[in-house]
Amino acid sequence: MIFVAGPGHGGPGVVANTYLEGTYSELYPEVSRDAEGLGKLFKQFSFPGGIPSHAAPETPGSIHEGGELGYSLAHAFGAVFDDPDLIVACVVGDGEAETGPLATAWHSNKFLNPVTDGAVLPILHLNGYKIANPTVLARISREELESLFLGYGYQPRVVEGSDPGTMHQSMAATLEAVIAEVRAIQAQARAKGRPTRPRWPMIILRTLKGWTGPKEVDGKKTEGSWRSHQVPLADMATKPEHVRLLEQWMKSYRPEELFDEAGRLIPELAGLAPAGSRRMGANPHANGGVLLHELKMPDFRGYAVAVPGPGTVVAEATRVLGAFLRDVMRRNLDMRNFRVFGPDETASNRLGALFEVTDRTWMADGAPDDEHLGADGRVMEILSEHTCQGWLEGYLLTGRHGFFSCYEAFIHIVDSMFNQHAKWLQVTRQIPWRRPIASLNYLLTSHVWRQDHNGFSHQDPGFIDHVVNKKADVIRVYLPPDANTLLSVADHCLRSRHYVNVIVAGKQPALQYLDMDAAVKHCTAGIGIWEWASNDRGVEPDVVMACAGDVPTLETLAAVSLLRQHVPELRVRVINVVDLMRLQPAEEHPHGLSHRDFDALFTTDTPIIFAYHGYPWLIHRLTYRRTNHKNLHVRGYKEEGTTTTPFDMAVRNDIDRFHLVADVIDRVPKLGAIAAYAKQAIRDKLIEHAQYIGAHGDDLPEVRDWKWPGR
Numbered sequence: 069m070i071f072v073a074g075p076g077h078g079g080p081g082v083v084a085n086t087y088l089e090g091t092y093s094e095l096y097p098e099v100s101r102d103a104e105g106l107g108k109l110f111k112q113f114s115f116p117g118g119i120p121s122h123a124a125p126e127t128p129g130s131i132h133e134g135g136e137l138g139y140s141l142a143h144a145f146g147a148v149f150d151d152p153d154l155i156v157a158c159v160v161g162d163g164e165a166e167t168g169p170l171a172t173a174w175h176s177n178k179f180l181n182p183v184t185d186g187a188v189l190p191i192l193h194l195n196g197y198k199i200a201n202p203t204v205l206a207r208i209s210r211e212e213l214e215s216l217f218l219g220y221g222y223q224p225r226v227v228e229g230s231d232p233g234t235m236h237q238s239m240a241a242t243l244e245a246v247i248a249e250v251r252a253i254q255a256q257a258r259a260k261g262r263p264t265r266p267r268w269p270m271i272i273l274r275t276l277k278g279w280t281g282p283k284e285v286d287g288k289k290t291e292g293s294w295r296s297h298q299v300p301l302a303d304m305a306t307k308p309e310h311v312r313l314l315e316q317w318m319k320s321y322r323p324e325e326l327f328d329e330a331g332r333l334i335p336e337l338a339g340l341a342p343a344g345s346r347r348m349g350a351n352p353h354a355n356g357g358v359l360l361h362e363l364k365m366p367d368f369r370g371y372a373v374a375v376p377g378p379g380t381v382v383a384e385a386t387r388v389l390g391a392f393l394r395d396v397m398r399r400n401l402d403m404r405n406f407r408v409f410g411p412d413e414t415a416s417n418r419l420g421a422l423f424e425v426t427d428r429t430w431m432a433d434g435a436p437d438d439e440h441l442g443a444d445g446r447v448m449e450i451l452s453e454h455t456c457q458g459w460l461e462g463y464l465l466t467g468r469h470g471f472f473s474c475y476e477a478f479i480h481i482v483d484s485m486f487n488q489h490a491k492w493l494q495v496t497r498q499i500p501w502r503r504p505i506a507s508l509n510y511l512l513t514s515h516v517w518r519q520d521h522n523g524f525s526h527q528d529p530g531f532i533d534h535v536v537n538k539k540a541d542v543i544r545v546y547l548p549p550d551a552n553t554l555l556s557v558a559d560h561c562l563r564s565r566h567y568v569n570v571i572v573a574g575k576q577p578a579l580q581y582l583d584m585d586a587a588v589k590h591c592t593a594g595i596g597i598w599e600w601a602s603n604d605r606g607v608e609p610d611v612v613m614a615c616a617g618d619v620p621t622l623e624t625l626a627a628v629s630l631l632r633q634h635v636p637e638l639r640v641r642v643i644n645v646v647d648l649m650r651l652q653p654a655e656e657h658p659h660g661l662s663h664r665d666f667d668a669l670f671t672t673d674t675p676i677i678f679a680y681h682g683y684p685w686l687i688h689r690l691t692y693r694r695t696n697h698k699n700l701h702v703r704g705y706k707e708e709g710t711t712t713t714p715f716d717m718a719v720r721n722d723i724d725r726f727h728l729v730a731d732v733i734d735r736v737p738k739l740g741a742i743a744a745y746a747k748q749a750i751r752d753k754l755i756e757h758a759q760y761i762g763a764h765g766d767d768l769p770e771v772r773d774w775k776w777p778g779r
């Protein structure tokens with residue numbers, strides 16, 4: 069069993085218990101099991117350089133950073149999927165229960181298979197208050213409250229009162245009963261071998277907030293009130309009566325009966341804790357890297373799209389990836405350590421090949437025309453990005469692997485959850501006893517450039533900007549331009565540890581550029597000159613055309629072909645970026661190019677036209693310290709979105725081939741003389757484009773069917 073502490077500032081509960089059972093001192097020997105250690109334990113609490121008041125990465129036995137409320141229940145369920153013997157006791161704060169992610173996570177029980185998964189025991193701590201307000205759940209009738217949880221599919225049991233002795237007995241008896249109930253449900257389901265959804269037990273624990281703390285402070289009710297939140301007694305330096313109250317409060321627990329003269333817990337009490345890895349701070353499930361097994365990986369090269377020449381054949385990158393993921397799934401079915409997560413979009417994102425080997429997890433009722441739903445399914449779909457993210461985090465934190473595919477625009481829903489997970493990875497990287505876990509892999513597809521029917525609401529490439537705020541040692545961003553590069557990147561990400569990997573790739577039929585050998589080389593380097601598209605070998609280029617992302621790559625190549633047609637003497641270097649972090653200086657990111665290498669690629673004085681998938685300013689942010697930054701001109705998405713054709717989206721954001729050609733003309737001085745004619749031709753083309761899409765609702769055939777013309 070592991071414990072998840074959801075409520076705000078629930079950390080001391082876990083820290084205290086892991087100290088008393090001995091694990092805390094094993095991991096932090098300076099906090100020894102004596103008076104000196106106790107002194108350090110107390111002093112470090114909420115002290116500069118010490119430990120926070122929530123359960124945190126430093127807390128033994130915790131998979132949960134409780135600072136940002138709302139994720140405890142989804143984490144708990146993520147932890148028990150595919151771990152039939154594990155129970156997670158998950159305390160949910162009644163304030164926390166008001167958050168969106170927590171509210172929707174109750175439905176996780178419709179995805180829990182009693183035969184092959186473990187169980188979650190939710191304990192709603194109804195202490196009635198948050199920081200400054202009553203909680204909603206504490207101010208509805210008992211009938212409404214119980215009906216709510218019955219409606220969610222649980223069988224609630226209420227433990228209620230304020231007399232500690234009676235309450236401890238009552239809680240102990242209830243815990244014993246519900247654990248027996250969980251085991252009985254599991255035993256019955258496992259004996260039958262045919263899983264049905266049971267009514268899982270849960271506990272509603274109704275106590276006073278600040279229970280056993282000071283009853284009144286400064287004449288104001290404190291125990292049983294929001295005033296007991298976090299710091300019930302402040303201004304200790306100036307209010308001696310507060311010091312007296314604190315002493316009284318602490319002494320009310322009669323420490324002299326619990327600890328000996330040297331400050332050691334008396335043996336009768338110390339002996340109550342379980343031994344070894346059964347202790348709550350030593351359970352390997354809460355240090356998932358210890359349990360992590362490598363995924364068995366098929367050779368991604370076997371899924372390659374044949375590319376006889378660059379820019380001539382068409383494929384759907386994510387559909388190709390789907391076949392690879394299917395076989396990753398197939399190879400690891402027996403290990404039960406890989407799941408794919410997504411908010412109802414696995415098929416829409418063209419990863420449907422997965423359903424050849426597994427179903428979507430589903431324990432709710434079935435209907436005759438259901439497709440690919442099953443109790444044993446390993447594709448987890450619920451229309452809650454929060455729940456998908458929370459489940460995946462719980463699954464990874466307990467030593468398994470996963471993959472999350474999502475529409476690019478809507479991944480922003482979990483911005484904050486991503487933040488917290490990235491912080492967890494950053495902090496745990498520095499904690500020697502925490503072992504690295506599998507990376508959290510996002511595939512962002514159905515992206516900004518191809519929302520032909522959905523329109524503006526579905527157009528937002530800003531998650532990348534958000535992700536790169538985080539520490540370089542835990543985040544990676546990849547923009548593979550075609551299917552073979554996507555395969556190579558996905559293989560790399562699935563093997564990696566302790567990162568958040570963001571992969572952005574389109575699902576629509578699109579031109580393919582690199583055969584598998586070239587793709588592997590390109591992805592390994594992360595950035596490189598596409599020689600077949602460049603004509604500057606042996607001379608200084610007149611312009612560098614850089615691109616990152618599938619649509620920008622297409623438009624850049626189309627622009628290059630136009631330039632070849634109209635100004636064949638122009639020397640163009642084409643650079644494609646797969647690994648966005650290559651743009652940063654080496655001292656800022658482990659993948660960053662040295663200044664020397666960057667200058668060699670981008671030159672120190674040639675105009676650079678950079679077509680980028682997302683918001684253009686990110687490229688400036690990543691490259692502002694590069695020598696040639698002053699000549700860098702970036703095109704990207706500038707919030708000109710609507711329901712329109714693919715090419716019109718590019719035109720509206722000035723990232724289309726014609727605007728890119730115009731950018732080159734404007735920036736390469738020697739083109740002055742021919743500029744007027746070329747620009748007029750471009751203007752005419754853009755007018756023709758607008759007229760054509762207005763009349764036909766589709767792009768000009770010469771644009772839509774464009775292929776790389778070769779040399």
Ligand SMILES: Cc1ncc(C[n+]2csc(CCOP(=O)(O)OP(=O)(O)O)c2C)c(N)n1
Nearest residue numbers: 075076135136137161162163164197198199
């Ligand atoms: C998402 C989020 N919003 C707001 C806060 C600030 N906050 C910290 S504790 C708390 C109240 C929590 O109440 P509850 O979950 O009932 O826990 P309790 O302290 O009563 O045990 C709030 C609002 C937060 N930590 N996270």
